[in-house]
Amino acid sequence: MAFAPVDSSLHYQRATLLMAEARIDEAQAELGRTISADPNELRAYVMQAQIALGRGDLDEAERLVRLASRVDPNHAWLLTVQGMVLLHRKQLKEAHALLMRATQLAPDALQTRYALGLSFLAQDHLSFAEQAFRVVVEKNPTAHGVRHMLADVIRGQGRHAEAAEVIEAGLVPNNTMPPDLMRYAGELWLVAGNHARALPLLKRAAAAAPDDRVTLDALIEALRRNGDAADARNTLEAALATSPHIDGLWSARLSFEPADGDIDGLAKRWQAAIPESVQPLHVKMWQAEQQGDKQAAKALAERIIELEPGHVEANSQIVNQLFLDDPPAAVAYIQALLPNITDPRTGRMVLGWLGRAQDRAGQYADAAATWTRLHAIPDPQAQPLPASSGDATIYPPIAEPEGNAPRPVFLFGPSGSGVERVVSTLLHNTRSRIGIDRTSLQPPHDPLQYPQTALRLSVGELDAATVISAWRATLASRGLDESNGPIDWLPWWDNALLHALRNALPEALVLFVLCDPRDMLVDWLQRDSYIRYDAGTPMRIAVWLAHVLEQVATVAEGSPVSNRVVRIDAIADDAAAIAAATGQALGIELSPAPALGPGRFVSGHWRNYAEALAGPFAALNAVARRLGYPDA
Structure with missing residues (x-):
């Protein structure tokens, strides 16, 4: 150029x-x-x-x-x-x-x-x-x-x-x-x-x-699929030898350390390699918690928070200890956290901590206000409350099926009823028989999945045979066998379903899980529903819950289909008693589930909220009375 x-x-x-x-x-x-x-x-x-x-x-x-x-x-x-x-x-x-x-x-x-x-x-x-x-x-x-x-x-x-x-x-x-x-x-x-x-x-x-x-x-x-833990450890150790500054490599290496291995030694090496990282401190905090060393766990949590003030697990560690030892202090600690939280999901979680801490501290009006605030937070993934068909048909009694052939069971419990405890028990005993996929990310696509089916049945847009035929068609893909008496956990109930069950599946058994409706409401407010609903206010939840329970009461009183009721009021945290009650309802022997999940409030805890939630409770009193619960 x-x-x-x-x-x-x-x-x-x-x-x-x-x-x-x-x-x-x-x-x-x-x-x-x-x-x-x-x-x-x-x-x-x-x-x-x-x-x-x-x-x-x-x-x-x-x-x-x-x-x-x-x-x-x-x-x-x-x-x-x-x-x-x-x-x-x-x-x-x-x-x-x-x-x-x-x-x-x-x-x-x-x-x-x-x-x-x-x-x-x-x-x-x-x-x-x-x-x-x-x-x-x-x-x-x-x-x-x-x-x-x-x-x-x-x-x-x-x-x-x-x-x-x-x-x-x-x-x-x-x-x-x-x-x-x-x-x-x-x-x-x-x-x-x-x-x-x-x-x-x-x-x-x-x-x-x-x-x-x-x-x-x-x-x-x-490496996990390969099944050679030693090779996995050697592979990750080789990577750490050249790149010790990467948290993810240490975390991966830790995942292949046996439970009785040198977890403490790994955490120390991790901390020496990356002094500014909170993750090895988190491992040490978890170890201290597993060993029951509350003081060490709390001290480590405080060190983590110094480095990362918003660290959820570390704050949870401190909150849990205060929750048990000094509930008012737990309330104050959580209230100090809230102004600095910007993520809506974390905000929901911390408000949940606050409501439970206020309840434990006896601050019932404040707890109700916190739960009301919590349920008012918009959630794009929340589902609308299922609409009712308004079906008011009076059905004649139905005879018990003859013989001992396996019968399909439809399980339903409203949010707050503790139905998950019965599901855990059934999963432990009859995993191949129970379908829990209706609450999963990959639910079956049959009419019983969709609440609008109720309205379509009640107005004659859908006929019973079509609904049950479609239900049968999805059983195999769900791993269920009708000849084995499948148990199908329904996420909603409407008495319009009786059109389908009475006419096309009369041998079916409906199993309801109940407790005092007022306790249901309080549990729903503090724990949220097993299906995230866009429920709004406590009054809106109570009105919807009352309507669903009125329909359940109609079935339990009139027996338009074979049905049983498991009440968990006094046995909510007793795995053996839940197994016995569920087994008796189904006519089978069940062993207790190894775990039921976080403990529930004791039966009648709703009375602590008689003033704070007076309006919602008034909407539930009539159906509570109908189901056999006292007014106060």
């Missing part, structure tokens, strides 16, 4: 070298000199347009394309850039037509073939996109970005192992590859169920990027 400063090809060649080094601004300047030296240098316009595309400036790319088209409107490179601009503008049909023309004009041009693959991908033509990307990868094995896209297209067609092999093939030419691509291959092998192929890839990926949490999680999963 010093000898021939107006040679446009030299400026263009230098621009390509600068682009290869990702020195975009310098390349852009060199391309400008190229065009100044030769306004007909089409390659320079195309490269400038590509830079504009990379920056997302479609208008500038289009302007440059128009300039280049004056030189050669049918050049394959120009058609490729035009197609890419249209692709970005979602004009898929027009873009594809241009890219097909470009490919016909220059079948060996890799950029054109790659752009055609993108066009197929945008139209969801995965097999054609795969073919286009394969051509690029075969001719340029080090094009790791295209290799990643090829693997992703193959994965999208359900061929996980083949997708992983495509990535692994890229290791052959020079045995190097970006760590995120090696991680992706390892993840694909895990999905394909081959941890042996995944493990070496994930070990290499983690060695190259030890601070990448996603890679580390995949490696831990592969």
